[in-house]
Amino acid sequence: MKNKPDTIYVHKKSHLVDFIFDDAVVDVFPDMIRRSVPGYENIITMIGLFAEQYVQNNSQCYDLGCSLGAATLALRHHINKDKVSIIAVDNSESMVERCRINIKKDASASTVQVVCNDIQNITIENASVVILNFTLQFLDPDKRMELLQNIYNGMNKGGALILSEKITFSDKTTRDTNIQLHEAFKKANGYTELEISQKRSALENTLIPDTIETHQQRLSEIGFTTINTWFQCFNFTSILAIK
Numbered sequence: 001m002k003n004k005p006d007t008i009y010v011h012k013k014s015h016l017v018d019f020i021f022d023d024a025v026v027d028v029f030p031d032m033i034r035r036s037v038p039g040y041e042n043i044i045t046m047i048g049l050f051a052e053q054y055v056q057n058n059s060q061c062y063d064l065g066c067s068l069g070a071a072t073l074a075l076r077h078h079i080n081k082d083k084v085s086i087i088a089v090d091n092s093e094s095m096v097e098r099c100r101i102n103i104k105k106d107a108s109a110s111t112v113q114v115v116c117n118d119i120q121n122i123t124i125e126n127a128s129v130v131i132l133n134f135t136l137q138f139l140d141p142d143k144r145m146e147l148l149q150n151i152y153n154g155m156n157k158g159g160a161l162i163l164s165e166k167i168t169f170s171d172k173t174t175r176d177t178n179i180q181l182h183e184a185f186k187k188a189n190g191y192t193e194l195e196i197s198q199k200r201s202a203l204e205n206t207l208i209p210d211t212i213e214t215h216q217q218r219l220s221e222i223g224f225t226t227i228n229t230w231f232q233c234f235n236f237t238s239i240l241a242i243k
């Protein structure tokens, strides 16, 4: 994927609008997510490892909120089972268009269907692996349980859900410390104070983080047997949940 630098918030904007996944974001997305999400590349690599462990013969994998297809490709490159297809879904037309190009350039065996739709409209069936890599956080919090329940219902026994999210903390000191460390991470990656604060305002109404306890509680209520928080760096986490 091309790595055009993210300069979206370099200049002061007279009118800040809520963050959307449009063509401008698509152009810089690989650079933006790598410089903004601590551990993103590591998580993508481990999705390949999870594919090797949990994908089942004659099953489907879902990448919900696939963006440009990084997780889809990690899955696809590591599927070691027969008759597996991947369904990659995103509701941003700009993302889907670019994702289709990225998938076309890749010659791996498993079929990939890239669907432009809201992940809440997708029927999950015969799923051995489901990826929600930094996507649930963009859904209305009241709708998150229903989506996770639909995913669980469509998963095979022994299948894996990988849920990665930006998180918040109920304790103010822990919350402030992790926000400060995340901002230091962004500064170390070349973002200015102005870029950080403009991005923060643009995401305020769009990305609503839950606590790790809320995520674990939801997954447990739904019936996932193993709920393994395998990654955390500052206010970013990834959970492996097994049905």
Ligand code: GEK
Pocket: 021, 033, 064, 065, 066, 067, 068, 069, 070, 071, 089, 090, 091, 092, 095, 117, 118, 119, 120, 132, 133, 134, 135, 138, 139
């Ligand atoms: C990656 N998983 O590179 N339905 C479908 N797509 C949605 C919805 C929805 N309701 N809400 C948001 N999206 C990717 C990174 S990015 C994370 C995921 C980020 C899509 C949205 O269009 C965007 O492409 C993606 O979810 C979130 O592994 O930018 O922080």
